[in-house]
Amino acid sequence: MFQHDLFAAAPPAAPDAASPAPPLDLPAVLDRLSTTCERPRYSFMVLQLIAQASARSGWAGPWIEANGRRLPVRDWLSEALTPVARRDPRRLGLAARVRADLEKAGTLPLDPQAADRAIDAEVQHRIRLSGRTNVSRAVSELVRAGLVRRHYRGYRVDHENRGAQRHAVYAVTDEARRALQLGA
Structure with a gap:
C-alpha cells in the first residue's frame, strides 16, 4: 500500500504579481499570429505596413498620403x-x-485596346474591393491578438463603431512596436 498524497503533483505556483511578463519579441509576435490568425503571413505584412505608416504619430489613418494622393488607410x-x-x-482567372x-452585359468596347483598358480597370476595381475586405479581416485578427488597436474617426466625433x-x-500597440523595432 502507498500513500496517495505523497505522489500528488504539486499545485502550479501562482504567478508573482511583482514579476512582469517577459517582453514581446519578434518570435513571440509570430507565435501569437500563428495561433490567432487565419493567414498569419498576410497579417504580419499588414502589421508591418501599419507600423510603417504610424511611425511618426503612433496612428495610421484615417488618411495616408501616397504618391500625391490622399487615400483612406484601408485603401x-x-x-x-x-x-x-x-x-x-485566382487573379489570373479574374481577367477572363x-x-x-x-x-454578357454588352459594355465591352469593340476596340481591342479600349476593351483591354476597360478589363484592366474592372479587374483593379474588384481587386481593390477584395483587398479592402482582406485588410479588414487581418486587422480584426491583429486586434484580437492584441497587437493593434482600432477606432473610427470622421463625421462629428471619434467613435468606437464604424459607419x-x-x-x-x-x-500598433507599444509592445508590438518594440518587438518589431527589435526585430528590424
Missing part, C-alpha cells in the same frame, strides 16, 4: 499588398471572368 494597405497576389491563379461579364462616414484609424 492604402490594400494597394500596398496588391503586388503580393500578382501571380495568384471580367471579360465574360462585360461581354456614419467614419474612417478606420489603426495603432
Whole structure:
C-alpha cells in the first residue's frame, strides 16, 4: 500500500504579481499570429505596413498620403499588398471572368485596346474591393491578438463603431512596436 498524497503533483505556483511578463519579441509576435490568425503571413505584412505608416504619430489613418494622393488607410494597405497576389491563379482567372461579364452585359468596347483598358480597370476595381475586405479581416485578427488597436474617426466625433462616414484609424500597440523595432 502507498500513500496517495505523497505522489500528488504539486499545485502550479501562482504567478508573482511583482514579476512582469517577459517582453514581446519578434518570435513571440509570430507565435501569437500563428495561433490567432487565419493567414498569419498576410497579417504580419499588414502589421508591418501599419507600423510603417504610424511611425511618426503612433496612428495610421484615417488618411495616408501616397504618391500625391490622399487615400483612406484601408485603401492604402490594400494597394500596398496588391503586388503580393500578382501571380495568384485566382487573379489570373479574374481577367477572363471580367471579360465574360462585360461581354454578357454588352459594355465591352469593340476596340481591342479600349476593351483591354476597360478589363484592366474592372479587374483593379474588384481587386481593390477584395483587398479592402482582406485588410479588414487581418486587422480584426491583429486586434484580437492584441497587437493593434482600432477606432473610427470622421463625421462629428471619434467613435468606437464604424459607419456614419467614419474612417478606420489603426495603432500598433507599444509592445508590438518594440518587438518589431527589435526585430528590424
